[in-house]
Amino acid sequence: RKEVEQDPGPFNVPEGATVAFNCTYSNSASQSFFWYRQDCRKEPKLLMSVYSSGNEDGRFTAQLNRASQYISLLIRDSKLSDSATYLCVVNRGGGYQKVTFGTGTKLQVIP
């Protein structure tokens, strides 16, 4: 089983739609979690961290479920500019960074 698994998509959604991605991780000792965004032929960039209590940043909401070992990203009112690949990132922590990236979920927002 992969350490971090994501549905590769693509998710094709119309503008204004709500879309959600899930990501599962295998190591229960994982300590911190992130969502990164990667545009085509660009580098990954941090979208948001994922807190245990869940957190929101504008149209984006991230949730963590430690019991089931998954994190989620919800995008409301999708914009064309949201089209990108969303990477789930898990850091095992433990004094140094043991970071694993998921292979990403591709989102295409359609006019």
Next chain:
Amino acid sequence: DAGVIQSPRHEVTEMGQEVTLRCKPISGHNSLFWYRQTMMRGLELLIYFNNNVPIDDSGMPEDRFSAKMPNASFSTLKIQPSEPRDSAVYFCASSSGTSYPQETQYFGPGTRLLVL
């Protein structure tokens, strides 16, 4: 801040040649990461330095790959000899610490390597 700087941005070489990729992390960051990204395998961590010391090189594919960090502002990833299967985008990233929020990684623009 200039961000993470990588060079070259594109490299085309022939099988068997030596390839050297370069990275300058963000000033003040003490952690540096080299990643490789392909369509098939996604983003893979190759090696992680903390305070210029290699901490985890378990992702380095084989002896043909080597990485160095002679000082806090410079790192190299070398492939010798290169093979067509090494064709990928190689990213360098840096972070300022090991716990939140300093663990956020900032990526360079990447080096697109094509080995013919």
